[in-house]
Amino acid sequence: MELKVPPALVFLCFALLMYLLAEFLPIGYFDFFGRLLLTKILVGVGVIIALFALFQFRKSKTTIDPTKPEKASELVVDGIFKYSRNPMYLAMLLILLALGVFLGNAFNTLVAAGFVSYMNRFQIVPEERILLNKFGRSYKDYCILTRRWF
Numbered sequence: 001m002e003l004k005v006p007p008a009l010v011f012l013c014f015a016l017l018m019y020l021l022a023e024f025l026p027i028g029y030f031d032f033f034g035r036l037l038l039t040k041i042l043v044g045v046g047v048i049i050a051l052f053a054l055f056q057f058r059k060s061k062t063t064i065d066p067t068k069p070e071k072a073s074e075l076v077v078d079g080i081f082k083y084s085r086n087p088m089y090l091a092m093l094l095i096l097l098a099l100g101v102f103l104g105n106a107f108n109t110l111v112a113a114g115f116v117s118y119m120n121r122f123q124i125v126p127e128e129r130i131l132l133n134k135f136g137r138s139y140k141d142y143c144i145l146t147r148r149w150f
Helices: 007-024 035-060 087-103 108-135 137-145
Strands: none
Touching: 007 087, 007 108, 035 087, 087 108, 108 137
């Protein structure tokens, strides 16, 4: 399963799971003042982070295909990548959290945690292994200076 399922598809599957959980689980509903505003803020921040990451990839003229990290032609370490090694996955997480808040089911936080766990195991760790082999010491130094998620 490592690097086989595109992260966008994983994201959609977890979003569907969140919807189904909120729709059919009779417990866990919550509401609070500002819930919709928080949803919009989380989506906005997620979209901005994703756009900055895409811009950095395009600027560096390297691949954005997460299933083939070996095709990376350059190690991107500036811009948004100074703060997160995986800003695209962070953006997906923020949007999933926004969906969870919008749907108003507390158990969706467990689904979001499952997304993080899945991405770490089946996407990020294999990517890191490939990038370490490809970029060596510079990637290792980057990993020391920059956190995996945020």
